[in-house]
Amino acid sequence: MNTKELTQETKRKMDKAQSVLESELGQMRAGRANASILKPVVVDYYGAQTPLVQVASVSVPEPRMIMVTPYDKTALENIEKGILEADLGLNPMNDGDNIRIQIPQLTEERRQEIAKKAKATGEQSKVAVRNVRRESMDAIKQANKADEINDDEAHQVEDQIQKLTDAAIKGIDQIVKDKQASILND
Structure with missing residues (x-):
């Protein structure tokens, strides 16, 4: 040995x-926007369950906001649905180009x-x-x-x-x- x-x-x-x-x-959500909150999100992308980071870029433009910009605009609705289905307590807002997620005050x-x-x-x-x-x-x-x-x-x-x-x-x-x-x- x-x-x-x-x-x-x-x-x-x-x-x-x-x-x-x-x-x-x-x-874990700490009241401040953090892109890693969205790690567990999977998106139905052309029939395949795909991690969010493979179909969109995730950024934090403000301390209490996460912005998700899809690489393919046709996946926008599926991304929104994936975020809701992940049951993270987040409410995505689709503006036609991006998805904005406001992080509420805890x-x-x-x-x-x-x-x-x-x-x-x-x-x-x-x-x-x-x-x-x-x-x-x-x-x-x-x-x-x-x-x-x-x-x-x-x-x-x-x-x-x-x-x-x-x-x-x-x-x-x-x-x-x-x-x-x-x-x-x-």
């Missing part, structure tokens, strides 16, 4: 959990609700990090039992993995804290 590869793989998986968290939190109650959801998403990421740690620790114990590594080396690698876990959890907490501040203060 190569302990260096194990710790690198563990770190890679933990970093992946953090990047997935950042992606998920980026899609109520304090809604901000609290979104902040709680962000925290829950962070907790899921922490669980993922802890699962990665558990898998790595199990691999170390099996290698130690099979005499592939000695006890000292096993303890040393376990300490490294615990430090990686602590750093990943701390990073997740900071990401969630930043997102909650953004949600509550925008």
Whole structure:
């Protein structure tokens, strides 16, 4: 067993959990226009379910507005329908050339609700990090039992993995804290 590869793989998986968290939190509405809100939108484009970004450009011309400009004007109605069907709580306005989406001001109650959801998403990421740690620790114990590594080396690698876990959890907490501040203060 190569302990260096194990710790690198563990770190890679933990970093992946953090990047997935950042992606998920980026899609949460925080009262300010953000093009990533429209990531889950798919459009029926000539019979194929196509991601919105492949049929239109998405821009943020004002802090509370998202503008969707289709590459093909015939897809305008399908894009509008796709945004409505995505059930994002957004109301697209079709002006014949573009679709404008006004982002409403969030109520304090809604901000609290979104902040709680962000925290829950962070907790899921922490669980993922802890699962990665558990898998790595199990691999170390099996290698130690099979005499592939000695006890000292096993303890040393376990300490490294615990430090990686602590750093990943701390990073997740900071990401969630930043997102909650953004949600509550925008």
